[in-house]
Amino acid sequence: MEIYRQLVFDALSTVEEPDLKKDLVTLGMVRQVEATAQSVRVVVNLTTPACPLKELIRSRCTDAIAAFYKQNGDAEPAIIIELTADVTSGRTGGPVLPGVRNIIAVASGKGGVGKSTVTANLAYALARSGARVGVIDADISGPSMPMMFGAEDEQPGLIQVDGANRIVPVVRYGVKLLSIGFLTPPDSAVVWRGPMMSSALRQFIQDTEWGELDYLLFDMPPGTSDIHLTLVSTVPITGAVVVTTPQKVALADAQKAFSMFKQPQINVDVLGVVENMSWFEPEELPGSRYFLFGKDGGAALAKHNNVPLLGQIPLIQAVRQAADDGLPVVAGGGVVAAYFKALAESVAQEVAIRNAARMDNLEAVQA
Secondary structure (H helix, E strand, O other), X not given: OHXXXXXXXXXXXXXXXXXXXXXXXXXXXXXXXXXXXXXXXXXXXXXXXXXXXXXXXXXXXXXXXXXXXXXXXXXXXEEEEEEEEOOOOOOOOOOOOXXXXXXXXXXXXXXXXXXXXXXXXXXXXXXXXXXXXXXXXXXXXXXXXXXXXXXOOOOOEEEEXXXXXXXXXXXXXXXXXXXXXXXXXXXXXXXXXXXXXXXXXXXXXXXXXXXXXXEEEEEOOOOOOHHHHHHHHHOOOOEEEEEEOOOHHHXXXXXXXXXXXXXXXXXXXXXXXXXXXXXXXXXXXXXXXXXXXXXXXXXXXXXXXXXXXXXXXXEOHHHHHHHHHOOOHHHHXXXXXXXXXXXXXXXXHHHHHHHHHHHHHHHHHHO
């Protein structure tokens, strides 16, 4: 009945999306409403399937509808709130990867901080939430993704599109992957100058059938190099994630990564910091924390640069074992899986916030 549909819309116009600070109706997130005096069914479309606040939104919608029915003099109906998701995109232009909504560079100031481990598990966790995810292994001289995903023996496919050869990524655990490690013998070293590495990266981006993706992650080489300049000059980047350990020397190099992304010729937003190896937690003593590399250095780095601390990942043997076995540790459940799931939710949340801000700015300029 139309009177009850309007009642539900009025109720949902009082429910604010916690991150975007606007109501669900104004944001266009209410996709379907069926309402009678006895029952209500609403479809709310979120900004990402990895939304960490989905249950909060569901609860607020239920409470608001019940309150409006009560104010109308009706008994509380049976309420069903269905949550779907379309990942937002704040990118403009970008003809090279038109089907990719968000491009995220996972970077670090130095090697050995677990950047590739974070990339692999972040990708898997996002895919497991229902997002469409791809990973480009941009660390040409030290590729890790084939081993991280247990795909060392696989090779990309090749198809012809409009008379041109196109690379078909390897798919593992629902994640599309491309790495120089798929194209070279495992024991051989890739001894290339910068221009050759940049050319390989451009080919991975431009000559590959990525299709429709919600998130395309780039596992960047450590430090600052030609690869970073090639990436930002080839495609529009949604944002970067900086990975560090709490150790002072790692933090110093991570700060250089921040400085690089802030340079005018790069100008990439940093979504936040991931502090890896935050503490050592023996599996036989869950909950016991030993701060081997210092404490809260990543939090201090994030605060200094006015960005969120996206997550803290403990040093647990299961992480190393899972990488050796070629299965992201987040797939196995357990304590550490929860940390990576929370990290994926934080990254997706921050991307949605940045995209909304970009669209608001664009609309303001056009007005």
